[in-house]
Amino acid sequence: MIETVAREVGRARPRKEDAHLITGQTNWTDNISVNGLLHLAILRSPMAHARIDRVDVSAALERPGVIAAFSGRDVAEAMGSLPCAWPVAEDTVVPDHPPIAVDEVRYAGDPVAVVVARDRYTAADALEAVEVDYTPLPAALDIESALAEGTALVHSDKGTNRCYDYHSASGDYEAAKARADVVLTRRYHQQRLIPTAMEPRSVVVTPRAASGDFTLYSSTQIPHVLRVLLAVTTGIPENKIRVVAPDVGGGFGSKLQVYGEEVITLVLAKRLGRPLKWTESRSEANVATHHGRSQVQDIEVAARRDGTLLGLKVSLLADMGAYLMLLTPGIPILGASMYPAIYKMGAYEFSCTGVFTNRTPIDAYRGAGRPEATFAIERIMDDLAAELGMDPVDLRRHNWIRHEEFPYTTIAGLTYDSGNYEAATDKALALFDYDKLRAEQADRVDHADTVRLGIGVSTYTEMCGLAPSRWLGEMRYAAGGWEAASIRVLPTGKVEVVTGTSPHGQGHVTSWSQIAADALGVPFEDVEVMHGDTMLAPHGMDTYGSRSLVIGGVAVHEAARKVVDKARKVAAHLLEANEADLDFADGAFSVKGSPEARKTIQEVAFATFASHDLPDGMEPSINAEHVLDPDTFSFPHGTHLCAVEVDTETGAAHIRSYVCVDDVGKVINPMIVEGQLHGGIAQGIAQALYEEAVYDEEGNLVTGTLADYLVPGAPDLPEFVSDRTETPATSNPLGVKGVGEAGTIASTPAVVNAVVDALRPFGVQDIRMPCTPERVWQALRSGQSGQSGKEASA
């Protein structure tokens, strides 16, 4: 046993990451410059669907400062087809996806040609000289009609816009429904969202032509995965590619991708033998960086009159966009197990149909499938409560897994290791002053106040820590979900932690330092954390799916444990004692009963470095690596409560108070955890009230800039009141659960539930997101929802 004194874990340490970020000493990919660097610009399709009849780059090549220009056909062979790693069903339709379109463009923004020039202005200018002839083709722009007979086909060679059908069932839903007193059916719409990390994507490739080596810098979440897939896609040997994720300015899933631009820049740097840079503008990003959500959710719940849930049936239409990117088909399936959420029930049916449309491809966006699932179940729980005349909190209490019932295997087949929904909810209700707000709400109804109050509830859970490799294999995902960490104790006693996670704002350097400092008993300041470079940190699976702490952070802890085990052998030898007689505390080994006989881990490290007097046969190193493949997911949960004031004359919805109590297990750094929740909640509120990727009838993205796509600013968001309960995960030695996506998963239904709750007296049953003043006003005027959900049958 290691006895560690918890000096660092649990402390609100300001971050090590900040120093260079607050002084502008940053290393964003676009900051990187090398001698002879050339700039690459991409001409993109202005049409949603068209045949390419001719691409002529000759006029562009004549411009001064233009080094090269290519059509898709010129480079198709070298670039291959972009990979999809998650064909969820055996017969998933996986279309060819050339990084630069060859015969057809399939969404507005599809690359058509590239220009390489001496500077970015010259490259952008030269795009104007590229001539392209298109024959417009009819486009499929709507998931609800894309499968109808006669609809234009996104990939005509596939003969269908259906990408896949996925189905799972547990228990007998139809029997449950037959026994139900109430069956409630709803159709919810997950609008298309643009992830909008503040740093636009950028790629720099520096080739060393003589040896055929390439270094690719990219604003990516996944340098390790990217390296493998760049090799597979381009045929360049993996060991000739080094991928570096320098400072990365946010990702939210949008940089969990193998992008065409990464392939294009690599292949052209190879072809030209020159260093190349591509950086997207924001308006380019809005069409070229993958989008998120975009699902139609049919959900039906069967319940008894007393509120007892009997069964749940979910049927999704999931937008794939024009092509399958890295995880596109799997995103809705990540939510498949989450619809039953924290509730007990006897039957569950899930199905999902993936649908191609002539729009920007869909892929992971913060939460990836789980926010959609949580939205649908938490929305329908509030609707069911209204239908039954129950308080929505009471309805949840009646159905949720009680804390003494853990571990609990849900109807979806997941085993939740721990949780305490009662504690989190009670704390949230008290902070929110729930009863008082309910009284005020009733009072406003009584007085026919023009400003109504609505209260929204969201008692979410999520599966964090993507993911056990076996589970991924069963789900037809192409790779595993392990994570690696190695720890080196240097001769001077300083410590280097090498992690396979690839942070882009999450604060891994600080949190991993705290974990390592405690496990090794060394000062926080003595720990350096290295990441995001396949040469420096060659072994990793990167950062997404709230996996980094639960897998990568625990791997750091386990690697430290191995270091201590090795150091113990050296210390025992030096102290002439049995290993079993040594205590390890505060970074020092001491002999039980004679505490003055001690060796610090730093002394052991130096003794190992010198290697003059090691135990016979011992390898002269106390460094260690640990690769952790988790057995299961972790399941954070929490209760979010939102009070919204809705002006019935203008339709404006204003968040008056927002309270969240989250249980993310053991907390390494409470300040970082709070920050993750704040940002997550903000993104969830953004979906509820502000953001939507809007296309016109011809398939042009109308919300193509930040002037049209409404990322909320500081005045658009409330002050959040946040607190925690701490129920440790039992599935890992740190008791941690993960926090990156929790806020986003929880907040969207809390807000929409509140808006709808304010308007129920007017007969409003649903409002499509985002709940803009116009939509709220129209819902009020029509006195019913903007959707076609059936009334409950009794």
Added chain:
Amino acid sequence: MTHISVKVDGTTYEDEVEPRLLLIHYLRDRLGLTGTPIGCDTSNCGACTVELDGTAVKSCTVLAVQADGSEVTTVQGLAHDGELTALQRAFHERHALQCGYCTPGMIMAARDLLREHPHPTPDEVRHGLEGNLCRCTGYQNIVRAVLDVSEEEEVTA
């Protein structure tokens, strides 16, 4: 080409520039002052905010030639001899940044805000920063950081 003379973070630069060159590209690509990033192309995000003669501007909407004869201060010109400004310290201590991409612009905008309103209310801080977008923090800790500085007796943001 047009001749310009601009003092950036205390150093005077003389250059020939295209009239269309944006100040942000001049700073980043010509001077190599990459501490100020670019987040959009419609002047909505504020990531590129710098000070031009003491007033915050979005450097993607200013031409380099418009800065001729002016003084520009970027985030790289704030700390001296390793001594952070009060705002930089507060951003660090309050965890007012995560990925840090909006941070240079946010700090420059907050300086401007505190010059105009040395003791703002939380609401005034939120409205004062409405031209700067952050995708990571939900703004709460940014507001806290700015308020921290405003509560210090001498505003040395």
